[in-house]
Amino acid sequence: MERIPILKIGPALLVTIQVDMHDELALTLEEDLTNRIVATGAKGVLIDISGLEIVDSFIGRMLANIASVSRMLDAETVVVGMRPAVAITLVELGLSLPGVRTALNAERGMALIAARLADLAQDDAPDADDEDAAPGA
């Protein structure tokens, strides 16, 4: 049966969707990914959907589901490489994927996961996102 490969890179799992998803494939991916997170104890999941040209509400919900399940298992999901047309479609479908982190490309997604790992490593590290307007002028 057709499967989407899940690669382990350090403490993160990498899923690259290169084909157009059909429902069964999506369900298999969700199950495989959950099992792999538990088996490897991964702290981050990177889903690259730059090859995905068509989404429907089912695939959108699948992405949200994967994110919720991963969060429950203490792994953060980052969806990267979404095409503009796909983003517009998801928003029009009312699926703005709250709770899913996003990044423009795989490199930035990896940086997000690395940042989270660094945070986990030293809990007292300050969060970079809290500052307000730039000082000085």
Add this chain to the structure above:
Amino acid sequence: MPLSSDSDFSATGIPAILADGEAELTRAWNEANGALIGDGRIGRGELLTQCTDLLHALRRAAASGSTDVGSPAYAPVRDLLGELSRSRALQGFSATETASFVFSLKEPLFVLLRHHHGDHGPTLADATGAASRLIDALGLYTIGVFQRSREEIIVRQQQELQELSTPVVKLWDGILALPLIGTLDSTRTQVVMENLLQAIVDHGAEIAIVDITGVPTVDTLVAQHLLKTISAARLMGADCIVSGIRPQIAQTMVHLGVELNVVSKANLADAFGLALTRLGRRVVRNRPGTTPGSADRAA
């Protein structure tokens, strides 16, 4: 009595008059429209050419014996009239002036008809009616084309306006600004969204500042459109900051119960400052004595 067949049309003598009196008709028609030349929108030569060409085409069409302006015989007449009314629309003539031009052919034609039929009242009345109907049909056709050309101009201008009014500008590496001007409706939101998302991909932007200083009113619908744009940008991995919410708009939004649930700043400068901070950059003043002109730069 309306004309029932083509032979009746020949009996009115109109085709014959158009053939024999072409030169005279052209002269009279051209003179009747002398007022159009006055302010220089159309040249004397151009008007004369239009009269000559039209009458020539009309003579050939009438010779076919048909009075149906939509028939193939009238195709050259229709083409000429279409071209004429389009150029009139571009030259800034009003619909009345364009229609009067065609209708002013009636007078000279009626004069010739009276000569042709002499004192024979009933035939003259029939012929006048037929000529009148023919020219009315031509006039209405001209108005139709005139109106369509005007609408085409309006549609084209709307498209240009839409493209012009949704620019995406790059403020710094990774920071885009989207200054919105005018009301946001669903069509424009679509254009804005597509432009913004494409620009995010092209520039690899991490932060987009949506500036709504130029949006006159924000109601629930506009807010919803804004939120859609922001959600789509977030899905692409870019954060949005809304700026330029004017005092009255802020009050209206609160009264309407509209919540944007995004980071918002009062003006574009504050939003830009926040964006720089998030990217780990800051704006510092040059030490005294260094080159003037390059005063402020992000570190």
